Amino acid sequence: MFKKAFKVFICLAILLLPLLFSKMARAGDEIKEYEPNCTYEEYEKTYLDFYGSSTQEMAEEGNPADLMLDDGEELFKTVAGTRGKSCASCHGENGEKLKGVAARYPKYDPAIKGINTIAYQINRCRVEKMGAKPLKYESYDQLALTLYVKSLSNGMPINVSIDGPARPFYEKGKKFYYTRMGQWNFSCALCHVKYACKRVRTNLMSPNRHHADHWPSYRLKWGKAGSLQRRFRGCMKNMRAKPLPYQSEEYRNLELYLTYQANGLPLEVPGMRM
Ligand code: HEC
Ligand code: HEC
Structure with missing residues (x-):
């Protein structure tokens, strides 16, 4: 009884093995672009x-979103959170220190062992540097700040590294x-x-x-x-x-x-x- 079950098991295993290998081979395949x-x-x-x-x-x-851009600039200079800082406190009154930055985003960031985006970084700065709450993604303020930070690189060639x-x-x-x-x-x-x-x-x-x-x-x-x-x-x-x-x-x-x-x-x- 046991022997028979074992034989069936082996037969099944032999039958299924090629399937398994072909699956593995496919997973490792380069994508055909x-x-x-x-x-x-x-x-x-x-x-x-x-x-x-x-x-x-x-x-x-x-563009109606130009208004949002102006609001983003305003927000950049507005103090928020428990540490009494605005984005401008660290990145320059007119975001000077962030000029050109967004043209290199998204980019790999060792601190998160993954890909960082501008929107993501804004929330990290709010939480880690300002003692403020993260902004809900796609909320007006989140979009406005992202828009402002990205606009500081307007006209510059996109240059992301892979x-x-x-x-x-x-x-x-x-x-x-x-x-x-x-x-x-x-x-x-x-x-x-x-x-x-x-x-x-x-x-x-x-x-x-x-x-x-x-x-x-x-x-x-x-x-x-x-x-x-x-x-x-x-x-x-x-x-x-x-x-x-x-x-x-x-x-x-x-x-x-x-x-x-x-x-x-x-x-x-x-x-x-x-
Ligand atoms: C059935 C066809 C179809 C599929 C599948 C599809 N899209 Fe689209 N997508 C469209 C159409 C239609 C538009 C609007 C017209 C255009 O810009 O192509 C669009 C627009 C876009 C835009 C905006 C382009 C611009 O210039 O602003 C992006 C970004 C985009 N798609 C990304 C994606 C991504 C990512 C996926 C997969 C998750 C995807 N699409 C799958 C049909 C498709
Ligand atoms: C207390 C100082 C401080 C404040 C306030 C602050 N940041 Fe930052 N920010 C930093 C530091 C330091 C970095 C470098 C990365 C790190 O240490 O996390 C950084 C990184 C960034 C980056 C990526 C820069 C790069 O070169 O990759 C962006 C974009 C950014 N901050 C935007 C903002 C925005 C928008 C705000 C306001 C919501 C803000 N930061 C508030 C200190 C600050």
Whole structure:
């Protein structure tokens, strides 16, 4: 009886072994990146044909998020927390010491053994340096401060590093971007690389080159400004996948991956989108 059971077990094990190995091999495989379906220049032409110049005209009338930027500057200079400090106390009255910093974010930070973003760092400074409460992600004040700090690098070329300790996190971000998820079994890369410039219903898919150079942005659909990670959540909802929390490890890695795609482009915040 026992011998028989043992034999069955061995047979099963032998049968299942190749399956196990193939799974392991797949997990270790390099991701096959898609060839982008179009360049950003081609996308811009298609966009004009598709939507006309209304977005451009809108942008020329000014960005409603400029008000948020002014509020962010004000907040930067406002004392908060138990230690009687403002951001300006340590980073310069007009944020001089933070000029150029945001163009190198997200970046690896040994203190958290992971990827740090501007929004994340703002809350760390509030808690660790000011004795203040962290600001709720996507709240007005959080966005306003992020916008102000990033605006101090406006016009400077994005230059995020994926070398050394940042590399594994970049790879995780890329893996996430290429992972199929949700009821439709889509991946980010499918829409924004492979099918870039194709139409899906009333939408025109953009290639990802400019996805991370303009956040926080004002979005007409939202009727207000929001972060890049809010956009991640929106696209995941559209994919019928469960969106992840703001500033989760996955989203910080993903932000690194996308920002690297924008390396060399000038940072320009606040952006404006439909
Ligand atoms: C008491 C001083 C102090 C205050 C107040 C403070 N910070 Fe910081 N901040 C630091 C120090 C020191 C660092 C360097 C990293 C560290 O030690 O955590 C830093 C790092 C940063 C960075 C990243 C800089 C880099 O080169 O990577 C940003 C952005 C930043 N702070 C923004 C803010 C904002 C916005 C506020 C207000 C909400 C603020 N800080 C309040 C001391 C402060
Ligand atoms: C079914 C197709 C589809 C999938 C899958 C998809 N998106 Fe999108 N995404 C869109 C559409 C449509 C827009 C709005 C038009 C545009 O800019 O492409 C958009 C816009 C965006 C934007 C804003 C671009 C800008 O210029 O401001 C970002 C960032 C973005 N998506 C990231 C992602 C990420 C990250 C994923 C995976 C979690 C993802 N998307 C998955 C269709 C998709």
